[in-house]
Amino acid sequence: MAVVTLGSYSGTEFAPVDGKQRIAVPSEYRNNVPLNADGQRVLWVGIHETLPCLVAFGQDQFDLLKAEIQEERAEARERGIDFDLDEASRKRFEFTKAYTLDDSGRFLPYFAHRDLTEESGGQDFTSGACAFVGLGRRFEIWWLPILARCDVDRPRLRRTAASWEAARAKGKGK
DSSP: OOOOOTTOBOSEEEEEBOTTSOEEOOHHHHTTSOBOTTSOBEEEEEEOSSSSSEEEEOHHHHHHHHHHHHHHHHHHHHHTOOOOHHHHHHHHHTTOEEEEOOTTSEEOOOHHHHOOSGGGOOOOTTSOEEEEEEOBSSEEEEEHHHHHHOOSSOHHHHHHHHHHHHHHHHHTTO
């Protein structure tokens, strides 16, 4: 049984993308997303600052990021420095969207989340799978074909992703 630690994500998991282009968040991550006041799991998903992947976190992290902006604003005021509140918010939230996970932990990413890189031309989310990489207070969501082509020096993750994809293809009789 997975240990539930709200707002804390660790390990690496994989999950297929279903025929309706939905990403299913593995239970190890999904169960750690805090419930909102309505008892729903709301996952905030954005585009990573530097890597061609998505980042996801719960409402607790979203609130923390908003508080950090206010702290930066207060510090700038104390120092007499100009602070652009809109730019600070844009930097953190421009392509961030809240998704309510269904009972199986699935969400349908909107178009900007399916078009991670300029050269990709958008991903075919009707097939394939995603890798979920825990980073403590948030996690990355990698579409495996992007991970396979990525220049990021993470050979263990790339090997694990390739092994998972190969096992999945073998299981389908390919």
